[in-house]
Amino acid sequence: MLVGLRTRIADELKATVHGGDLKLDRYEGPAGDPGLLGITPGDPAWRVHGHLTGMLTGGFAALMLQSLHPLAMAGVDQHSDFRSDPAGRFIGTARFITTTTFGSTSAAHEAIVLVRRIHTRVHGTAPDGRPYCADDPELLTWVHTAEVRCFLAGYQTYAPQRLRLTRAECDAYYRQAAPVAEMLGAEKVPRSSQEVERYLARIRPRLHATQAALDSVRFLRGFGRTGRERLVVGLFMNASVGLLPDWARAELGIHRPTVVRSCWDRPAARVVGRTIEWARGPSEIQAAAQRRLASVPPLDA
Template identity: 40%
Template sequence: MPGTSTHDAEATPMNPLPSPRTSVRGRLGHLIFSRVAGPDGPGLRARIHDTPGPRWFGPERPVRRVHGDAAMFIGGLSALLLQSLHPQAMAAVAAHSGFRGDPWGRLQRTSAFLAVTTFGTSDSAYEACARVRAVHERVRGATSDGQPYAASDPHLLGWVHTAEVDSFLRAHQLYGARPLDDEGCDAYVADTARIALALGVRRPPTTRAELAERMAAYRGELRVTPEARSTARFLLLHPPLPLLARPPYGAIAAGAVALLPTWAARALRLPRLPLAEDLCVRPLGTAVTAAIRWAMPPPPAVAGP
């Protein structure tokens, strides 16, 4: 994916919005932005994009294109579903994340982290990773059947990273404004490895082939727990959204399910109808992501390293 310009950074939870306008486009963009960025969104936007200094990733890097595209809405939801299949990771989320009580707050914190590490200064990226590692050190416990877990465990962190990167890349290749070529896909995985290392992941994958190998290596540890199925129901059927937002969210949710590997969807008892996916799910996902891009213009130009 060589040749990324600052205008390739499309609308996502990571790419904040200019000041609200009186147009339909402006109101819609402001509504989306306020949900995913929170009350400090404008201030965070300014700090990320206006602060001078070296960045981890230059404007040509694939990670900026992927994390700056509206396809992340579908990829992010699919990643949560996939990550839930590791019992220890799911137990840690269920016990410590508070996602049910404050789902928007969790989304906003995740969006801020991705924004800072992708577009922010190197110092800010290091600080964000350090804060996450400090939180992980305090997250410990056991699953319902007695398996201990620690959020700081490099192996568990590796699963979360693998599932996330795989989902983000799958979504971008299907719904992104400009999908990556093979070289760009490998470069994206290599870019995300830098963030993973800063979080404590050991030997993260650096190519798409390595990503697939790592996913296969975790398969024997994955299984569905009651917490995983409950989480899937919450995310797909009972999101904390007003009625008017349910139809577009439904398109995002359907896209997220269709994005899952077949074995993962089957494990979560989520329906997969290939014909319906081709005729309905993908066109709807494409339409929704296009609408988000329209509503949320690209962020201001950001400096490279």
């Protein structure tokens, strides 16, 4: 019975996050290839991006935080198919992160080129009359910074205490993640915890919840193709609220008491996250990447 349950959960996770195909060829070779970021299993970026619960809660938090930039949200609202195909957008984002973190150098470059090509087609006028384009360096810096800030918050909250990052390791995480944003076209990317906080303080006056942002958060809270998926998403969404800065929750009109967030949301997310991690077992993607790193390149390479 437990084997059957484990298999069902693992298959559903693979379908929801990866579209049913892990595409392990992106991670297996070539032998000895260091990958785009040149990281190993002990590095902060590997640890943060490889932690399932932290990435799921951090990912939902990032979507909510990113929505507070009116121009970034206008691009999503007017060009993204997240309403008609939310799973497709989720899968695409997950693949991009796993490929650029754990994939071969060539696979990571291909993923970045594809995203840059898509960005050239995303432009228009926001409801407030301002023009926007997805390849604007300032918007790219915002999207990246909001994302990595939330990923790190998710890891620091849901990873075991003994595995959480030190202040120096948090700074290293931001440094290791920055090259991907820069290759996408971002500029002046924050590379330390202090730089991230200074950046958020500078941009804060330009952030507010538009109607599109409020609608997107409402949509996320009800997302799910099955009852079980909606339940899990709801639990992770509630937990992600606790990862947001206080001012972001206020802008989005989210009033969830501290006692609820600490005594219910976090414990529930930990239980569900550990159940999913148990069902998944060791990450096949990370295992494939480790095999690539440990392999010896051919002598004629």
